[in-house]
Amino acid sequence: MPATSISFRRVTQFVIPEGLVQITKANVPLGSIRRDTHTLTVGRVVFQKYRCQYTKDIVDEITVYDTNIEDYVEYDQYKKSFDFNIFYSSQQQILFSDATTPVTKKFLKQLAAEDNVELDYQTIHLDMESISGRMPQTKGIRFSTVDEGVTRKNFSGDEVDVNEEAVDALQNDAAIQIIGTLDIGGRGRTVMISQAGTLVSFTSLVYMDDREYPMLEFSLEVLQEIGVLTV
Structure with missing residues (x-):
């Protein structure tokens, strides 16, 4: 089922190295980004597509069946992985993400902190x-x-x-x-x-x-x- 929500940002600089770029914090893997092999044209706007993954800590009480001990175990925090796409147009200086806005926000913040990435973005103030x-x-x-x-x-x-x-x-x-x-x-x-x-x-x-x-x-x-x- 196609997504019915999307996140968008104004982007003035978006330079991502070739290949798979790992995103880490204090040597802990958080996610990754890789440029797709083809561009996408929507109307007259050309987008470069990026395949992204981000792991977010979820604070919530859940019960999981552990096959090792053959019993249920309760957790109050767990990690959840999100796979999503980013579409960037240098022509329009716009970025779209089909992840939720909280995931997109955290992902871009961590991506911008990587030494080999040049990323300058902001939310668009709407009238x-x-x-x-x-x-x-x-x-x-x-x-x-x-x-x-x-x-x-x-x-x-x-x-x-x-x-x-x-x-x-x-x-x-x-x-x-x-x-x-x-x-x-x-x-x-x-x-x-x-x-x-x-x-x-x-x-x-x-x-x-x-x-x-x-x-x-x-x-x-x-x-x-x-x-x-x-x-």
Whole structure:
């Protein structure tokens, strides 16, 4: 099943040595990255594909059957490996990752720390007020607040962008997430876009089933539609 979420970053430098590049911290293996043998063209944008792996520590209580002692053992922490792709366009200075944003964030931070890697990236600050203005319908807004005992508020509804508090959040650059419809591929698609650099499609991409990476193509169209990219 194709991914329906993707992470994106602005990248001004992305130099990865040939072959398999191991990512370590204090000599402990954390992951790896390898450039794929072929490029990928989406519309008029050429992407270099990288195959990535990252191991993350998960703090959670689980019970596992140990065949050596033929009994169940409880753990409160374990390691989980993630295999994912990164797509980088030097032309657009944009990077997409089909891993979750937390995994992408940790992976890029550790990758940038490697001595033989030249990586300069940042999250793209989004003008949520402008994005809302481009949406035929804004369905949800999440924003920071200084209200006592509250750090975040979520508003949802058919016309959430006419609510006074939501409008203030948009105008004061406090919105950190927005959900709404955009005209992509000739019809309205419901998407979520966050300041953390996450894009989620709530609408099926079945019409793109013949594409190699439908979520990549869809995300590129969304970022063009909201004015982040010009292709």
